[in-house]
Each structure stands twice: as structure tokens, then as C-alpha cells.
Amino acid sequence: MKTKPKSNAGQLEMGHLLEPIAAHFFAQKTGSLVTDDTHLYQHADFPYALANFDRRYTRKEDGEPGILECKSCTYHKAADWQDGAYPIYYELQLRYYLAVADIEYGAFSTIWGNNPDVDIATPAIIRDREKENMIFERLDEWIWSLRKDKPPSMADVTPKLALESLARIYGASQKDLPTIEFPKKYEKPLRRIAELQGENAALQAQIKKNEEAMEAHSVRIAELMKDHEHGVLETTRDKLLVDFVTKTTRRVSSDYLKRTHPDIYQDALKPSESRKVKVFIQPA
Template sequence: MAAPIILCDCTGMDNDRWLECRAHGPKGDIEYTVGGSDVATIFGLSPWTTPLELWMIKKGRMKPKTPPNPDQLAMGHMLEPIAAHFYARRTGNLVSEDNHLYQHAHFPYALANIDRRYTRKEDGEPGILECKSLTYHKAEDWADGAYPAYYELQLRYYLAVLDIKYGAFSALWGNNPDHDLATPHLIRDTAKEDIIFEKLDRWIWSLRNDKPPTMADVKPKLAIESLAKIYGASLKGLPTVEFPKKFEPHLRKIAELQAKNTALGKEIKKNEEDIEAHSVRVAELMKQHEHGILTTSTDRLLIDFVTKTTRRVNSDYLKKTYPAIYEESLHTSESRKVKVSIQPA
């Protein structure tokens, strides 16, 4: 183990300069770097970015995507001091700011900006605190001392870079810190660090040798979305791609499942028509009533016939009456979906 190298103090840096330092170091002399938020992506565990997307960004072949929720990110940054404050109150540990950019003593590509430091009240040992804010539906990920794997990788990476034994999270999801705050701790594990840095070494090698990663370990929905961002819209006039034989099982499975979905769609449509036919006599009896009931010897059948009001913009009226506003209101989106058809030979 060895103490990290302090590359610079990021206090007062504008965002562009901070991104430059993170990408290539403050002197611009580090060819490729890894930051804490990159680690989970490289392992294929990030819910937001794929390894190939990150690889393309690191190679300068793709610009970093604009966050779809900049206000949420800004709020998360603003909530960091609050999460740190209530972590300190709950644990009694002394929390302090640390705005330095660190470099691992033995892996020059490994850089780290941490959220906070803390000092343990029981023994004065230092620790690294990561502050997270989240929505209520993510709170279960933090139940009973648990934490998401992608955040664990980030914190273990920071412990390695800064050569510190203890780490903790302060995860906030509401306005009652007694119930809406999780503060799990973890202890440095060098065996896990070896796995992390072996993976990161291979990642840096892939960048230097122009060997892009595959989507093998990425969740399919995220992989498809990422590929659409990387390669953009389809282009007319390009030659037809000849697939090798090894793709046959995948292509046949797609065709089979798409055929099933088509059949299910037809069945659902027929069922809806039958439901409407059976509903006519029921509606006649209900008239203006919202609820009905039929009691049998074994159960009760509860009937609802409630008016629901839906308000939608009349696009035809808007286009005819206010054409300029109509044009400004149009939102263009692009998507691509694989479809497989089978033709007899």
C-alpha cells in the first residue's frame, strides 16, 4: 500500500476545467484515465451507460451524452452537504470536505474525486464518505445495510486510490432522516481490489490497442439504447449485411417470438371485442350507476362502470388554427427495432 498522489485542488474550478483534469490529468499528460463513476460501467453494472459507450467517449469518437435529467443531477449535488450533515449526526463521525484530485500510487490512470472524508469517533481512523440522493422507489436497494453493487465498486475503488481502510455511504431519499437515510459502512477488501484493477488494466489495454468491448454483459434494453446513441439513425442505400451462421439461433428465436406476439395481439383484440359484447347488457342495467354487485353462494362479483375523463390536445385543430405553435410543439424522436422475417429458400 502507498499514499496517493495529489494532482490538484479542484476548489473553484469551472466544470470544463474539471472535466479536462478528470480526462487527462491537470497537465494533460495522462493518455487514458478511469474515475470512480467509470468503474461500474466498465464492469457492465451501470444502469445508465454501457462499456462500449464509455469506451467510445474515452477514445474521442463520441461526445459524452447530455444528461436527460440535469435538474435532478443538480439537486443531487446540492443535497450532498445535507446527506453528509445527517451522516455525521447519526454516527458521531467528524465529516470534512476534500476537493483534491487524487492519483493511485501504482496505477497512473486511476484518478479519484471523493465526496467527503470522515474521521471515526472510536479510533480516529480516516474514512471516505459517498453521499447519494435517490427516489423512494430505490430505497429498498439500501435496506438492512445493503447498497447497490455499482456504488460499492465506486467506493472500493476510492479506498484503493486513497489507500484508506474504511468507507461509508449516506443515502438520502426523503425529508425525515430518522427513516429516509441509510448509512451503511464497508471495510477495504484487497482481494476485491485485485479483481477491480485487473479489470481496469484490461480496459486501459483495450483503449491503447483499439479493441472495443462487446455488449455481452450488458442488460439488453440498455444495450439497444446505447447502440442507437453510438451509431445513430439507419442510412438508406447501404449494402445488406451478410450474417454468419452462428447468428441463426438468435435470428430464428426473434422471428418465433415476434410471431407469437402478433398472434397474442390478435387474441387480445378478439377478447376485447367479446368483452364489449358481454358488457352491453351490463351497461343497460347500470345506467348512471358507477358500481354494482352480484352475490353468489361462493363469492361476489363486483362491477365498476365509472366515467373517466381524458384531456388531449386536438392536434388537427392546433395544426389548422395555430400552425406555427403546432410546428414548435412537435417532438421528434428516433428508434430502431430489430425485425426478422423468414422467407422460403
């Protein structure tokens, strides 16, 4: 059977090509010795658990071995890696590798630009047996479902994570497929989705109306505050505390990025796929 091409094949190829670069700057930044490892490993207690690693490294501070995962992302995903953070799905992947290799230390090297001084994150993790046990409990359930030919249940998975997982499993929607007819048992949840959509639309309209009213009341207040940050109005029953504080936010200027770094700008424009269930009620 012919394998269906992946919608992000180019992105996957780019990530693979960038692995040596991420590994190189991890070694430069941390002082650790990075080595290639092309072997396939098997967990000592779970025969189904196989793994191959992007790289291995030897920690500069104590000579202990570690597993290095090399990643790359676009600028708009760089915030996921700020201040030592890392996406949970990558954390689970690396903890799984630490368990298979029976190693205590792991690290990421994630790059997203062409300046290795600022466009790289190298957060490290230490092996956590409790999280590891949770991972292998779920893997055991999954392997059991495969052997029994029973699809794994999403019953105990948070809805947001379940939807993200299903989107990854099934990929993009196909326009040429026929319309699905739902069994009657789905009428209640479908109607509830439609009701909640309507409630959200009404709430959004009310929020917009409230925002406009608050802005109208705020004009005179702002005139009185001028360049002051705080104000107060004392009454017989309480105090009304007023803040009018300047907050600075930094956002990427798309015009500047397009003008000075057109290649990066085009990369940042790559479409991201998402799917959301919507229900419309059509009278009979």
C-alpha cells in the first residue's frame, strides 16, 4: 500500500538537516562533548520500548552522560522555550529516552534563527521516576489496546490535549471525503455544542459592548490622570483605586522583518493547520 505523503514533509526534512547545527552550538554554549549515536536501543524491562537518539553528550561539569534532543522552530514558537521552558510533548519524549538508555540527564538544543547568541535554548532535565512510571503506564495501556485491536480511549485525557492528539493522528481534513452520518446517541452532545457556540457569540457581543462603554467612561478619567499612574476616590464605605499605568509589550514588526529578513519572514508565514468542531442547526 502506498504511503500517504505527510503534509509537513518539508518541515520534517528541514528539522533533520538542522540537527547537526543545533548540536554544534549546544556543545559550544555548554562546553559539553557531543557525540553521534546511530544505534537503536531497547528498554531492559519493556521490550516494545525502542529508541534512537539525536545525539549523546558528556556533561562538562561532572563527566556524566546525557541524551541530547536537537529541535528547530520558527520565531513565533520561540516563546515556548524561554526561561528554561520546553513543550510537554518534547519533555515526554526525552524522559522516555532517558528510561530506555537508563541515563539520569537529558537536554534540548533548540534553534529558531541565524544568531546563535540569542536564537537558541538549551534547557536540561533530570530523570524523574514518577513521571517515567506514568509514561510507561500509558504506554502499557496503548500496547494492550493494539494487541486486543481496541482503540485507546480518550476518556481520561483532558479535552484540549485529546483534540490536539487526534489532530496529529488523523492530520488534515480531506475535502473529497463523504459526509458522515452520526448515530442518534450523538444528538445530545451535538446540540450542546451548538448551544454553547450561541452562548459564546452572545458573550463576545456583550464583552465588546462593555469594552466600548468602559472606554467612553475612561476618557474623562484619563484626562484627569495625565501622566500619573495611580489615583484614589474615598467614599464613606470604601476606596476606589485607579490605575493608569503604562505597560510596554514587545511584538515582532512584520514590516521590519519582511524588509530586513525576507527569508525569515517567509518562513514565519508558513500555514499552521488546526481543526475545530462546529455545529450548525438546520431546520428540517
